[in-house]
Every structure is written in structure tokens, then in C-alpha cells.
Amino acid sequence: MAKTQTRRTDTRQRIQDVALELFLDSGYDQTSLREIAERLEVTKAALYYHFKTKEDIVVALVERLTAxxxxxxxxxxTQPRTAETRMEMLGRLTDALVDAEQIIRFMQENQAALRALSVGESFKTRMHAMSGLLSDDDAGLVDRIRAIGALFTVYFGTFASREFPEPPEEKRAALLQVAGELLSAGDVLPASDAVARA
Incomplete structure (x- = not known):
């Protein structure tokens, strides 16, 4: 990568990081491009060179999570629909979320604003695709709900568990254990028994 391209990429990254800090401190709607430029100590024109709108910045932030x-x-x-594949999926997802905790927090705290932006819908589409891959094509309602529960255990758990004092690897292992237990519950307890005991 050429030095100019590297510098441009670094600047875009810095803008995203600073904007994310402000979005978390003040909220997406209350943060202006002017405030982002001031925090960066650049002109608005310099900021516009990289991002024309706040939504452009959010799109770039969410792409760091969705890529x-x-x-x-x-x-x-491309994988067989097996228990091993499903656990590998969840493990890979927790790896992908490790560096995205602040972005997840931003998305959680600014759901109303994101609902009006294109990234909110595209993120939901990806979550739906992943939950579908965590169950068989002919899975019944209970198994599909288990798949969604396992996915959200990993996704929301990554965000929520930051409050826990345990080391990150221990928290990651616990999230995967609970998600795995959700997915495998159908193998242990028939749905009719689960409903009867609820």
C-alpha cells in the first residue's frame, strides 16, 4: 500500500474512532460533524474529504463489525449443518466481536437513530442469515428460537459481560458454553417436555 493510501486509511480510522467516542458520550443525534472536526482539530472541509455525513461515518463503523x-x-x-459447524460459527463470531465492543455498545445505545439509517436494516439481515445457519433448514419453531437465543447470547453477551470482572478469555468461554447449551438443548430434552416443565 502506498504511503498516501496508508495515511488516508489511518486518517479515516482516526475519524471513526473519535466519532465513536463522541457518539458514545453524547449520542448519535446530539453529535455534529463540527464537533467531530473540533475534537480532531481539523477543519470541516478536511473531515468532508473523508466523510460527507455522520451516516457515512456510521456506515464505516458498522462495516468494521459486519465485514x-x-x-x-x-x-x-459451505459447511455441513452439524453441531461442530455451529459451535465453530459461534466461536468465530466471538473472535470477530472482540474488537467491536464499543461499536456494539454504540449500536445498542442508539437503536432509535440507527433504525432510520440503512445500516440498521443490513445488520438485521446479517443476524437473520446467521441464525438461519445455526439450525437445520427444516427446523421447527423451538429449534429456530434456540438458534436465535444462542446467537444473541454471544452477541449481546459480549457487550453485557464487560461489566463482569473475569478475564476476557474466561468470559468468552462462558458465552460459548451457554450458547452451545442452548443449541444442544433439543438433543437432550424434547420440545414437548421442555414446554411441560416451563
């Missing part, structure tokens, strides 16, 4: 998700979906679509 590995796209890779995971593409990989999973």
Missing part, C-alpha cells in the same frame, strides 16, 4: 460477519456467513454456507 467479519459476512466472511463468517460465506464460510458457514
Amino acid at each position: 467479519p460477519m459476512d466472511d463468517l456467513i460465506a464460510w458457514a454456507e
Whole structure:
């Protein structure tokens, strides 16, 4: 990569990082491009060179989360629908989420704003695709809900578990254990028994 391209990439990354800090501190709607430029100590024109709107910045931020998700979906679509594949999917997802905790937090805290942006819908589409890959094509309702529960255990658990004092690897292992237990519950307890005991 040429030095100019590297510098441009570094600048775009810095803009995203600073914007994310402000979005988390003040909220997406309350943060202006002017405030982002001031925090960066650049002119608005310099900021516009990289991002024309706040939505452009959010798209770039969410792409940092969704690009590995796209890779995971593409990989999973080529694999057999086995328990091992499903656990590998969840493990790869937790790896992808490790560096995205702040982006996940931003998305959680600004759901209303994201609902109006294109990235909100595309993110939901990816989550739907992943939950579908965590169950068989002919899975019943209970198994499909288990798949969604396992996916959200990993996704939301990554965000929520930051409050826990345990080391990151221990938290990751716990999330995978709970997600795996959700997926395999149908193998241990028939759905009719589960409903009867609920």
C-alpha cells in the first residue's frame, strides 16, 4: 500500500474512532460533524474529504463489525449443518466481536437513530442469515428460537459481560458454553417436555 493510501486509511480510522467516542458520550443525534472536526482539530472541509455525513461515518463503523460477519456467513454456507459447524460459527463470531465492543455498545445505545439509517436494516439481515445457519433448514419453531437465543447470547453477551470482572478469555468461554447449551438443548430434552416443565 502506498504511503498516501496508508495515511488516508489511518486518517479515516482516526475519524471513526473519535466519532465513536463522541457518539458514545453524547449520542448519535446530539453529535455534529463540527464537533467531530473540533475534537480532531481539523477543519470541516478536511473531515468532508473523508466523510460527507455522520451516516457515512456510521456506515464505516458498522462495516468494521459486519465485514467479519459476512466472511463468517460465506464460510458457514459451505459447511455441513452439524453441531461442530455451529459451535465453530459461534466461536468465530466471538473472535470477530472482540474488537467491536464499543461499536456494539454504540449500536445498542442508539437503536432509535440507527433504525432510520440503512445500516440498521443490513445488520438485521446479517443476524437473520446467521441464525438461519445455526439450525437445520427444516427446523421447527423451538429449534429456530434456540438458534436465535444462542446467537444473541454471544452477541449481546459480549457487550453485557464487560461489566463482569473475569478475564476476557474466561468470559468468552462462558458465552460459548451457554450458547452451545442452548443449541444442544433439543438433543437432550424434547420440545414437548421442555414446554411441560416451563
